[in-house]
Amino acid sequence: MTDIQLAAVPHALAGRDVLGAAKTGSGKTLAFVVPLLEKLYREGWALSDGLGALIITPTRELALQIFEVLRIVGKGHMFSAALLTGGKKEFREEQVRVPRMNIIVATPGRLLQHLEETPGFDASQLQVLVLDEADRILDMGFSRQLNAILAYLPPGAGRQTLLFSATQTKSVKDLARLSLDKNSEYVGVHDTAAHATPDRLVQNYLVAALADKMDTLWAFIKSHMKHKLVVFFSSCSQVRYVHACFRALQPGVPLLALHGKIKQARRTHIYFEFVRRPAAVLFATDIAARGLDFPACDWVVQVDAPEDTAMYIHRVGRTARYRSGGRSLLFLLPSEEGGMLRRLEAAHVPITRVTVNPSKTTSVRQKTAAVVASNPECKRLAQKAFVSYLRSVALMPLKDVFDISALDVEAFADALGLSKCPSTKFLKALKEGEGGAEEGREAVREKKNRSRALERLKEKIKMERAEKARERRREEEGEGVGPAGEQGAGGRREGGKDGSEEEGEEVEEVGGEDESENDEDEGGGGLLRVKRKHSWDMEDAEEAESLLEKAKRKKAKKEKMKIAVNRTPSQNKKIVFAEESDEEVVEEGKGAKGMKQLDGEPKSERRDRLTREAENEELVSDMMTLKAQNEAYVQAVQRRLLVSREEDRAKERERVREKHKKRRLREKGDREEEQEEAQLGNGVVLGSFEEEEESGEQDEEEGEVDEEEEEGGEEEVNNDNVVNEGRQDRLVEGMSLREQEEAVLQSLRGG
Numbered sequence: 001m002t003d004i005q006l007a008a009v010p011h012a013l014a015g016r017d018v019l020g021a022a023k024t025g026s027g028k029t030l031a032f033v034v035p036l037l038e039k040l041y042r043e044g045w046a047l048s049d050g051l052g053a054l055i056i057t058p059t060r061e062l063a064l065q066i067f068e069v070l071r072i073v074g075k076g077h078m079f080s081a082a083l084l085t086g087g088k089k090e091f092r093e094e095q096v097r098v099p100r101m102n103i104i105v106a107t108p109g110r111l112l113q114h115l116e117e118t119p120g121f122d123a124s125q126l127q128v129l130v131l132d133e134a135d136r137i138l139d140m141g142f143s144r145q146l147n148a149i150l151a152y153l154p155p156g157a158g159r160q161t162l163l164f165s166a167t168q169t170k171s172v173k174d175l176a177r178l179s180l181d182k183n184s185e186y187v188g189v190h191d192t193a194a195h196a197t198p199d200r201l202v203q204n205y206l207v208a209a210l211a212d213k214m215d216t217l218w219a220f221i222k223s224h225m226k227h228k229l230v231v232f233f234s235s236c237s238q239v240r241y242v243h244a245c246f247r248a249l250q251p252g253v254p255l256l257a258l259h260g261k262i263k264q265a266r267r268t269h270i271y272f273e274f275v276r277r278p279a280a281v282l283f284a285t286d287i288a289a290r291g292l293d294f295p296a297c298d299w300v301v302q303v304d305a306p307e308d309t310a311m312y313i314h315r316v317g318r319t320a321r322y323r324s325g326g327r328s329l330l331f332l333l334p335s336e337e338g339g340m341l342r343r344l345e346a347a348h349v350p351i352t353r354v355t356v357n358p359s360k361t362t363s364v365r366q367k368t369a370a371v372v373a374s375n376p377e378c379k380r381l382a383q384k385a386f387v388s389y390l391r392s393v394a395l396m397p398l399k400d401v402f403d404i405s406a407l408d409v410e411a412f413a414d415a416l417g418l419s420k421c422p423s424t425k426f427l428k429a430l431k432e433g434e435g436g437a438e439e440g441r442e443a444v445r446e447k448k449n450r451s452r453a454l455e456r457l458k459e460k461i462k463m464e465r466a467e468k469a470r471e472r473r474r475e476e477e478g479e480g481v482g483p484a485g486e487q488g489a490g491g492r493r494e495g496g497k498d499g500s501e502e503e504g505e506e507v508e509e510v511g512g513e514d515e516s517e518n519d520e521d522e523g524g525g526g527l528l529r530v531k532r533k534h535s536w537d538m539e540d541a542e543e544a545e546s547l548l549e550k551a552k553r554k555k556a557k558k559e560k561m562k563i564a565v566n567r568t569p570s571q572n573k574k575i576v577f578a579e580e581s582d583e584e585v586v587e588e589g590k591g592a593k594g595m596k597q598l599d600g601e602p603k604s605e606r607r608d609r610l611t612r613e614a615e616n617e618e619l620v621s622d623m624m625t626l627k628a629q630n631e632a633y634v635q636a637v638q639r640r641l642l643v644s645r646e647e648d649r650a651k652e653r654e655r656v657r658e659k660h661k662k663r664r665l666r667e668k669g670d671r672e673e674e675q676e677e678a679q680l681g682n683g684v685v686l687g688s689f690e691e692e693e694e695s696g697e698q699d700e701e702e703g704e705v706d707e708e709e710e711e712g713g714e715e716e717v718n719n720d721n722v723v724n725e726g727r728q729d730r731l732v733e734g735m736s737l738r739e740q741e742e743a744v745l746q747s748l749r750g751g
């Protein structure tokens with residue numbers, strides 16, 4: 001066992017609340033997973049007991065990783081466990097399973113969504129609550145959700161709470177005060193250690209101008225081709241740009257990128273891909289900084305300085321995990337060096353300076369410029385990277401470290417391969433001194449939070465709309481089917497579920513990356529959702545269809561306009577083909593009198609232009625014809641469908657009518673047989689026969705009418721015929737039934 005496990009597990013097993021702090025890679029996960037399982041086991045927790053333990057963690061990756069550990073360690077137990085990390089697709093499916101789960105690993109947003117919206121999801125019997133990376137949960141703006149979640153759980157004394165993190169901030173202590181029991185244990189195994197980072201980690205920094213960072217990074221990658229590197233940047237756009245650009249330059253080692261704008265499934269795939277490879281470079285944002293376990297990672301390189309020392313510690317903690325060694329390299333701008341070093345020293349981070357050997361550095365600036373110039377996508381990414389980097393520096397909280405006014409933005413643009421500085425509103429505001437102000441930073445944060453809340457609201461509305469649309473469809477399809485309609489609707493209800501699954505699929509398939517303006521990482525919870533390029537509900541599908549139609553119409557109109565534009569007044573001519581194919585031009589509106597030869601334009605050009613125009617017109621008319629044909633075809637199909645449906649219904653009615661007729665005839669035949677038998681046997685049956693027959697007949701008729709009413713009035717006439725036919729059957733050669741009966745009675749009485 002590791003130190004934190006040795007120190008925390010006994011307290012946790014004794015049922016105490018624990019606030020655990022230990023260095024990165026020191027094995028905190030097992031320090032809460034083992035006691036959690038043990039607690040439920042000792043309580044004899046059964047599947048039917050519902051939620052017994054809850055693990056809340058800030059990012060989806062971390063949740064997945066914890067879930068994997070839980071799966072391995074808990075494989076001998078019979079508990080049910082679920083991973084809830086957001087994504088529209090799975091929510092409905094999760095809702096079915098969530099109420100039956102004993103252990104849940106979740107990001108805060110998604111968990112709250114379930115607590116609020118999933119019927120039967122009861123957390124009131126919870127035994128153990130774990131908050132992993134508690135400080136990050138609060139940093140990422142999850143405090144509101146966390147408070148809301150706590151309201152659904154039993155009060156502090158009624159459950160055991162375990163809080164873990166590698167870095168303890170004031171907010172964690174506040175949280176501990178609020179959520180931990182008074183007799184909780186603080187377990188800080190490395191509090192007295194000389195350093196805040198793992199002992200086996202060798203840490204260096206270098207000082208480089210902003211414009212030289214790309215060259216230095218390239219040289220570093222080229223000189224560590226057999227290693228596994230995680231390279232941190234401050235924004236998604238930076239990661240995307242460097243990844244795309246260096247890939248184009250083909251360094252000879254696999255390059256991967258991980259950031260919050262990548263869809264979750266892909267993120268997971270990339271993570272495992274990096275873990276699997278013996279040598280690779282992973283460009284990442286801080287989404288990969290916390291908790292992720294990259295076994296055998298040799299180097300952590302921080303190209304952009306971290307926002308604070310806690311983030312530095314988490315980033316470098318991706319290497320030198322458990323008992324292995326590792327190295328880290330921090331790039332600092334000359335303007336950042338003093339402030340950052342002071343802060344790292346205060347945080348007990350041992351770091352020494354290294355210098356770059358200029359003879360080993362080859363410049364990639366020209367190659368980068370060539371890639372950017374030849375590839376519009378790279379150019380767009382370079383521009384976005386430029387702006388997002390400056391924005392991130394402007395928003396950095398440590399003003400003694402980050403100074404945007406000290407940056408040579410022209411040289412930076414040049415280093416990214418851009419021929420000139422992108423001009424944006426943000427830069428203008430920056431030049432006017434607005435961007436760096438603390439209020440500006442707050443305003444941006446506030447705006448982001450608002451837009452996230454709005455996103456959630458929109459999502460909710462869309463889900464409700466989609467549900468209503470499905471209801472409507474079910475109702476429409478259920479109409480006119482009669483009593484079987486309900487069953488039919490039930491069948492379709494399943495279809496509706498399929499429909500929603502498909503909708504979910506669409507979400508998954510929408511692009512690999514999100515293009516939203518917000519360049520910050522997606523935290524992973526339900527609140528922090530990736531904006532979708534396309535929406536997923538049915539209404540949007542219809543909208544998409546109508547958009548497609550619109551686009552087609554627009555295109556046709558455009559084509560028309562092109563032709564109209566081409567016809568400037570001087571060109572607005574009718575063309576008359578004279579002999580030898582020479583065109584003569586007649587000015588429109590002037591009639592034959594205005595006929596004159598077109599001067600100035602060479603014949604061949606004129607011919608080309610006129611041919612083009614004619615072709616365009618032909619194209620438009622073709623399109624119109626096609627559209628008309630298409631519409632006619634659709635209408636014909638609809639008509640055919642209508643007719644065949646009518647035919648089907650008529651056939652069905654005919655079939656039912658035949659069936660009833662046969663049944664009636666059969667029953668009547670039976671009765672007549674009985675009557676004959678009775679005539680031959682005793683007279684008791686016969687005594688009551690008439691009554692029975694008449695009332696039976698009535699019932700039959702009423703029943704008949706009822707059925708017919710349900711199946712349509714058209715048959716009433718026919719059934720009357722059937723009944724009349726039946727009555728006539730009972731007449732035996734001019735003798736009524738009563739006469740026959742009386743005759744039989746007479747003979748029996750011996751009269």
Ligand SMILES: Nc1ncnc2c1ncn2[C@@H]1O[C@H](COP(=O)(O)OP(=O)(O)OP(=O)(O)O)[C@@H](O)[C@H]1O
Pocket residue numbers: 001002005022023024025026027028029030165166290291292293295317321322
């Ligand atoms: N008792 C143990 N024996 C062997 N390996 C262990 C033990 N405990 C943990 N490990 C391994 O150590 C590595 C780091 O563990 P873990 O991810 O739990 O660290 P952590 O303290 O949560 O790190 P971070 O603060 O970065 O999240 C993992 O690969 C894990 O498998």
